[in-house]
Amino acid sequence: MAGASADPAYGLDFGTGAAAPDPGLYNEDLAPVPASRRDWSWVNMSTVWMGMVHNVVAYEAAAGLMALGLNAVQSLAAVAVAYVLLFLAMWFNARPGTRYGVPFCVLIRSSFGPRGAQIPVVLRGFCAIFWFAVQGYAGSMAIDAVLGTLFPAWAHLTTPILGMPLKGWLAVAMFWVLHAWIVSHGVHRIRNFELVAGPLVIVVGILATAWGLHVAHGPGPLFDQPSRLHGAHAWLTFAVGVTGMIGIWSTFAVNIPDLSRFVRSERDQVIGQLVGLPITAVVFTAMSVITTSATILKFGHPIWDPVALLLALHQPWVLLLGGATIIIATLSVNVAANIMPAAYDLVNLMPARLNFRSASLLVLGIGLLFAPWLWFKDADSIFKVLGAIGGLLGPVTGIMLADFYLVRRQHLAVAELYTYSGRYRATEGWNFTGIIAFLLGGTAALIGNVIPALSMLGAFSWFIGIIVGASAYATLAHLLAAPEPNASRRVAGDAA
Known part of the structure; x- marks a missing residue:
């Protein structure tokens, strides 16, 4: 792309006399998706989310909540609250992606600067590849x-x-x-795969639920168990459970524009996420509770691990169908939630050398270097590492929201996101407002992991990170506000 001044096919028009896109910040995969190519409907968006929330971690989530002392109904309520809050965060953070058609790694340049943006991009990419390796190994076990x-x-x-x-x-x-085959033809193959994978997992889940209702003659014994917690302790545990559920998807709240940039309208984005995220997640969790209830009556103890349940049934055809479903579900979440954002992050680092396809294949190779089979011997270490990284991404979400809604007033000069000389260049490409807010938010989010007396704060790291990151960024941006560019530049930038 060196020497290119614009690429109208990808919706980028720099206007007369404007600086050309810098080849270190721009290629076709990073360029805005024009309206004519934004063809994802609300059905596509919802099936992508269906494919992501139907995974082994989500299936076993109710077990973790009930282990804390909550009963089945309280666990379902915690899941509902968590996913509604996630839906709200992702709805608002997805809007600039839908409006301007640009991915997370480009949007973040507005608040961190074109060079400073590499900090959250590398952090998110590392987390995505790590999660890909972990989920990929779990799928290979199936x-x-x-x-x-x-x-x-x-x-x-x-x-x-x-x-x-x-x-x-x-x-x-x-x-x-299997991962390589799905990503080999880019985002549109991912969309088509999710269109099949999401509903397929729901159908198999319905069959498993029907089996559970038949065996248990109703919702089952898990729904009969009373809560072991009462009063303030019950509410605190409920809040911890909500935060833990949010932690599973907190990293994706950052890069939801990677998906929303392909959606044809704001209405499709909102409806698609509403159907695919909170509604599907609650239904899927209820299915897992009912199915696990049946295992108590059939085997004498609850079996939350779906692979262990398939093996315990000793039915080859059930094992084949259920195993294939688990494999498809794991592929679905891995491709959309891990490979896709990691690929964009790698393209952002080397736009002149990588495109989405080659970056996706590179993610597969890097994932092996994490040796997830060794990490699985100490599962707590996995979640400590990923939890810490996820805690650092909470402030990034808060900064993005504050930047777009409070500082930029929902207006971005898109063309200038692709240059080192535009209004977002800050100090030689480093926006220290965003960097300082990130450090403050990250410190607040993780301080409970360092100071034992504040360990309780660790359970609320995502909320703390978002609040502190957003507040610090909005305050610093107000105090250090630069003069607004003249109207003609703003109109030209917004038009792009």
């Missing part, structure tokens, strides 16, 4: 379990290689190839 049941000889492939048996490597290779 492949291993299915093949081990269908083909007895599979269980004998136990030669250890770099800490993992041969059959594990073969399962990982199969799962990685």
